Amino acid sequence: MSEGEHAAGLRLDRWLHHARLFRTRTLAADAIGRGGIRLNGKPCLKPAQTVRHDDTVTVSAHGRVRALRVLDLGERRGPAAEATALYEELES
Numbered sequence: 001m002s003e004g005e006h007a008a009g010l011r012l013d014r015w016l017h018h019a020r021l022f023r024t025r026t027l028a029a030d031a032i033g034r035g036g037i038r039l040n041g042k043p044c045l046k047p048a049q050t051v052r053h054d055d056t057v058t059v060s061a062h063g064r065v066r067a068l069r070v071l072d073l074g075e076r077r078g079p080a081a082e083a084t085a086l087y088e089e090l091e092s
Contacts, residue, residue, distance in 0.1 A: 005090035009050035011071040012039065012057070020083035021059055021066075036060040056090070067091075 006040055010018075013028040016037070021078065024029035029047035037044050038058040039051065055070045068087040077083070 009052040010052050011047060012044060012049040013047035014036065015051045015057075015073060015086070016059070016071070018077050018083065019068075019081060019086045020077065021061070031061050032057075057087070 012032060014026045015020050016028035016031075017018065017025045025047075032044055032047045032049070035043055035045060036059065038056075039049055041054050041058070050072055053070055053071065053073070057068045057070060059066045059068065067090040069090055070086070071088055072086045074083070074086045
C-alpha cells in the first residue's frame with residue numbers, strides 16, 4: 001500500500017476480517033459492538049472506526065486476549081500467511 005493509503009486508514013471491521021481474526025465482517029462488527037475490541041487502549045464500539053499503520057488493536061474473542069500492532073492494512077482477505085503479515089503479536 002502507498003503512504004497515502006496508510007494515512008487514510010481502513011475500517012476496523014475490514015481490517016479484522018483481512019487479518020483473519022474473524023471469519024466474516026459481520027462477526028467482527030458484532031465483536032466491536034459488544035466492546036470486545038480496543039483501539040490504542042480505548043474501547044471501540046463502532047465498526048467504522050479507522051485503523052492506521054502502527055495502531056494497537058486488542059482483541060478479546062474466542063476465549064483469549066491478543067494485543068496486535070498493525071503493520072499493514074491489507075487489500076483483501078488472503079491466505080493465512082498473507083494475513084499474519086498484517087500484524088505483530090505484542091507481549092501481554
